[in-house]
Amino acid sequence: MTTIEELVVTAEKREQSLQDVPVAVSAYTSEARDLVGINSVQDMTNFTPGLTYNNSGDRITLRGIGRISNVQSADGAVAIYSDGIYESTTFQASKPPMFVDRVEVLRGPQGTLYGRNSIGGAINVISKRPTEEFEAEIRATVANYDYTLFQGTVSGPLSDSLRIRLNAGWEKQRDGWYDNIVPGMPDEGNVIDQNYTELQLDMDFGENLEGWFKITRYEWNNGGGGLGGRAAYTPSPFNTTQEAPSIFFLNQGYAFSGQVGGVVNPSGTSVNPAINDPRKFATNTPSTVSVDDTFFVATEFTYHMESMDLRYIGGGAKYHYTLIADNDNGPVNQYTIPLTGTGACSTFLVSIGVCTPLTIFPKAVTDYQEDKRWFSHELNLTSTHDGDFQWLGGAYFYYEHYKQPVSVQLPNQPQFATPVNGPRNLQRYWYDTRPEFKDRSYAVFGQVDWQFTETLKVTAGLRYSHDHKFGQEEARLVCFALAACGTSPQLLGSFTPAVDITAAAVGTGRRPDGTLLPGVAVATVIDPVSGLAKRILDASWQATTGTIGVDWKPNDDILAYAKFSRGYKAGGFNSGIVAPVVTNPFTDKESNNAFELGLKWNFARTFQANISAFYYDYENFQAPVTIVNNTGSVGTAQTLFYNIPKAISKGFEIEAVWTPIDNLRLLATYAYNDAYIDEASGIVDSTDPTAAAPGARPSGPPSPTTDIYTGRKEQGQDLAGNSLPQAPKNKLALNALYSWEFSPGTLMASASYIYRDKMYGSIFTRSYNESPSWDQVDLRLTWTDADDRYTIIAYGKNIFDDLGYYEGSTSTRRAGINPAVGPVVLGINTTYGLTPPRTFGVEVQYRF
Template identity: 50%
Template sequence: MRHRIHLMVSTAISVALLAGAAEAQTTIEELVVTAERREQSLQDVPVAVTAFTSEKRDLIGINTVADMTNFTPGLQYSSQLDRTSLRGVGRLTNVHAADGAVAIYNDAVYTSSTVLAGAKGPIFVDRVEVLRGPQGTLYGRNSIGGAINVVSKRPTDEMSGEIRATYANYNRTVLEGAVSGPTMIPGVNFRLVANWDKQTEGWIENIVPGYPDEGNIIDTKIVEGQLSFEFNDNFEGWVSVSLLKWDNGGGGPGSRQTWTPAPYPTYSSPIAGLVMNPGYGCSGIPTAVVNASPMGCVNPAVNDPRKIASTVPYKVRLEDTVVVASEWIYHFDNIDLKYITGGTRYHYYLRGPTPVDQTAPITSYTLPGGLVINPRYEFDYQEIEQWWSHELNLTSTHDGPLQWLGGLYYFHETYDQPVFTEMKSQAQVAGPFGVPGALCARTFGVCAPNANQRIYDNRPHLDIESSAVFGQIDWEFAETWKMTLGLRYSKDKKYGYEEVRVLCFAVAACFAAPELNPVIPGGIPVVDLTQLPTVVSSPAAGTPLPKGVSTYTTYDPASGFARRGYDDSWSAVTGTAGLQWEPDDDTMIYGRYSRGYKAGGYRIGIDTVLGAAPFTDEETADAFEIGMKKNFANLQTNVAIFHYSYQNAQVPLTVASTSGGLAQAQSIFYNIPEAISQGFELETIWQPIDNLQILFNYSYNDAHITESIGTVDPADPAALDPQARPVGTTTTTDVFTAGVPGGGFQRGQNLDGQHLPNAAKNKFAINVNYTWEMADGGSVTPSLSYIWRDEQYGSVFNRSYTLSPSWDQIDARITWLMPGEKMKIILWGKNLADEIGYEGGATGLRRAGVVNRNTLAGQPPINVVQGIASTYPLTPPRTFGIELQYKFF
């Protein structure tokens, strides 16, 4: 890695020296942003901001949000999970009852997803602005980590149009086109743009014959139409409508983009009737009944991170998606009145194998008594979302020393997030069930049928309302000094319900007690667990309800579902105070305090079973930042030093079930009492001579916990890892570690000093580009980038199994602009060395296998812990291609 850094620096210096004969120096182009809700030069904004124009994205090759993370200090993004964080403050769950920490604005309209920031490329977007740190006044909706503004290209007064086409390896084709100009109606202009992106060969090879490869298998379409209106000199408006559709295989958010190199579970020899599949890497073992441990089965991912063995392919769809954004402005004398409104409706659909399906080498096995088990689980996850927001603000527009902005805000979101796991290959799961009276007493002794063959079914529904009033003043009280003060009051309310049903099939714990044994002829091992207190939290009538829970649990005899309600609200006063000094036209030094807030929420749906502690408190952060923005003759330098006191970080945890009985693992939210995020960030643009530009940024981020005691590691509940710091023993037993020194119980840990997840301590990026101007009027611009990112953890438990290593990447592009500037050809390559990169830290989970009970004759096998498996989120492999752009107006 040091050799690569030396090579990049040497290349940059060499290019500068070779071209040093040219004495004329260029001026770095001024970039206008709307980071503080009014147009300003980037260098005049007293906030740490990174901005990417469409031209800059084309030049460097910033096509996705993941690419933006390389050139934005402190920014981290998981394209698989659609989670964003800034300076260690971010989202750690996809449960929509808990909000993201980084506010995303699509043309000033709040959205709960980052997808559009990357899905819409330079042909759609004029610029993307990343505001680092809490934006407690003007971007108050859950902007405790920061805000990302996506600003679209707008309709033009004159006709313009272009088409773009890209072909890349893995048989990827991208077709795009845009046209803009005036309509037949005076004062009304339009813009129409469309994109089709299709890839048919996956980054991840599936070795199972007849099953598809995965990894960015996509077929996505976007169409966007805009109209702008200039009614008169005072009144103008704009509206945008976007339609999106995905019909992907194993590609897109939610699909497989990870690497789990752990071996398959080892299965004990007493399992009679074990049928192996040589297509899973079990070479040398025939597809037949075997009674030996299948040690010949090798997980293909052990030696190759881009190979899998799966008979349950991922499927990603996005349907019925409409995105609307609109703004209307009336210009009074010295004041603008602006109304911003818009929203989104979509139906996201994901299907794939469940994490508990760790039986990849096995096609079937036979229980004592002759029952054949086909261990194939499939999950179905959906998001059915719609939200709409309204913002009304007044902004001063005069040239005086006192500028101000004030406004009102309202947001409403309705969502359903159903998820279920089914066994379509196992007809017995449909019922009937064993001992109805014992397990279905809450539904009058009758167990409802299960025709859809789902063993886990959770259907949450929630409404979210957020309202706010805000204001900010900027007072230039002296010729070179300016003061900023801002306040915002926010109130959030979340209410709804959750329905869940859980079944148990062919698991020994279902039959631990004689009264749970099947009485149905043939011994079908299916029981309904929904009504057991060890599975579903159900406080007795008259007892206190858990915080945030609004109703007692009820049971529907027709469907078998348990249901309970939720209702709670949060509020906060946030704001900012800053001082800004501009000693000359090229220097700005600022100090700023901001208080950030993110509403509380619930851990419901996805992987929960009406847990006993679903509620989470709100997050807050007190952030202090000093910075300098300086323009030299040919060098632009932006520096920021920051320190956060971060309270109640919302961390999802799964409290492991370790008793070996019917108790279910409980998924909860845990609030980390206190954490700190502090660091240093540097961004520079150096233009030493005509046509040569060198971009460099570096960030140091120390984000760690300062107070947290008693938390149990889901992957290591007994705290046996050498790095664990146990602080006590709970009353919960852990039968899986009984007999091991220190085992037999769950033990909480002291997390003081543990790094926050997905926050690399160091990262830097450099880009060197030089433009050769041709005599015929064209130009050729080579561009070379080097990115390096430090190791990072994927959990608050900093262990070897949650650590992703450091990594680096080299990208290159050559842009040839033809004479007349109508046609452009770009040859590009990313990750040229084909290195393994990591989007975030790893996750560690207990790896289970099947062994015979050997305690009572005739008992079926049970799952046991066989170690901890690490799963790493990967960046793409080496990709390369050619892009053609043609402007026909």
């Protein structure tokens, strides 16, 4: 494995050598992943130019093109295909190397052969298939944090025409990467209990027809680990006014009584332990992550004709994910606000008992779910002859039905049960949203390759895509003890009532030029029993995309190419977890005009370099933002999905492998990515709504909305030149692999160095949205016996226990109402997503 070997990929839906494909592709075989230590999608980002991954939100970004929200109606921008089946999660891409033949990361829009949501690129996961001969293998891993992983596979023939493969795995970690200091509360951070089983059948039906079938089942019973689990920290003091200004007093650090757990300073306030240690936290609600009744199915049937193959690829999934999390992010269970002195609670009102002390129970529990079903069908016809003119054509259909119920419950706050102007709320939700939508997509596509000279080839492809999304959203918001609840609580005589402020306004979305977006929003109706506001949303989008390029291959060792590709991503709805029933529910489609130059070069069989340079003209990036409405009406600024009119992503990437001497292989990847907004203005930064922070550039007249915390008008900003989120400007990965060969076997040592530049988690390029640059060192020793029967791997990742950041940081204001002084701002909370701490362990593999 210290030599440079030919790697066969299917990036263009036919088997080709990686060095013959005019696409920027990073490919990882199972064997290479074992030797270097690429065990997860997060590990893959370290070695893949342009790729970043938010493991808590399960969101992928490639060359600055990605998704920065978990709203399901806002599609991902990097398509994930598992054995040809489109997926809206990274489940299959995160499978261990034992079960995966290879993973291919295609950089740049794949607007012809893949199409659906591949505006930024595509990830192909190809499973290990059943074998002609019997084989079996078991693996066991033991690591720190009381981590264990057991895996097994068996494969072989059942008859001359039928082969089978069975895979199973069980992964468990008992100690968390983050320490909860509240007595009796469990640790979090990769505390997991996950199992995986899979059955594959490979079949021959005569000489010309062959088939393959796969069914996979996942089950998670995690405690604060896995996708959505704790993977971040906020090194700011607890807010001593409230957690969220639109809700009610969630005083994490205000003076309190009856507190259980946590750390208390002499003044009687709770102290955030993350200020001094990013791996410590204090909450009173344990997080859990579960996946149940989750199945993935894939099938493939190929009929071989004389000069072409007819192939059907179909499958789908049933997927149910649940996250229970602490919403108030603090350890305080109860405290009392003494309503005395100032404001409407004057001394006189207090003396006659109108304004009485208020007991707050700030425990807030989030229940986030994704309940999805999807399936796809593809039929394609591919040439297989040896002529100069090759072609591929096909048709595609995709269907998805999802529910995304999200609620936040205040279980101990009695006022939420009986809001003064709405039906009873016995579950004591302050936030309850239940979007349910369906998505139907279809496409036809074709691509031709013409080798018109011995060294020159032209490629042209075209795809027509149509997306139709429709369904309903239901939402209710109950507000308590704030002026934002619609009436000043002080004027009500006390802070006791809760107010139902469920939005009932509805409108149509508009593009940046003012023209209406396609779609229908049926007027909102409020259910008198549940209090949920309900409306119907229905919209369609379509696009013609494609590619054209030319390849020059003067010899077997050089390939140079130039290409243009256009990518497309459907619009969506501003529904569900962003905000309850907003007045601008639609987003427009995205498009990406991509220009790329590439060179793939093999030199003397000891050096290989793949170089690409790209320029993207990216239009209508869907971003959740706050928009200023300057129509003169009060209070019309709102959070919604906004199409950033134009962004630019440009850069270059290098992937190189060199074997300078026998038994030594050096690997290096480097990416430079300058991704920024080119046109966008009038957008309010929710962390700095009056555009007063250093670097802010006010744009247009102020909003009619007054910021109650400063008394100034909210102000939109000009964002031209701001960085695109999750796009570090520089990424570097180095790996050295050396082998010693002995009579009993081979010992291989691997050392990796990873560097990633700073990046931002928001479209506002500010210090409070910046995660610092970081680096990491990984070490690995692999022993394999001479008969290749067993392998022992000892590894350490993040050897120096450095803080690494998987995404740009995000921020909020620590603002709220102090009963003594009124609205106040205490500063800014910045949240940093962290890569894993130092881990080390031993893996044993045995092959039968």
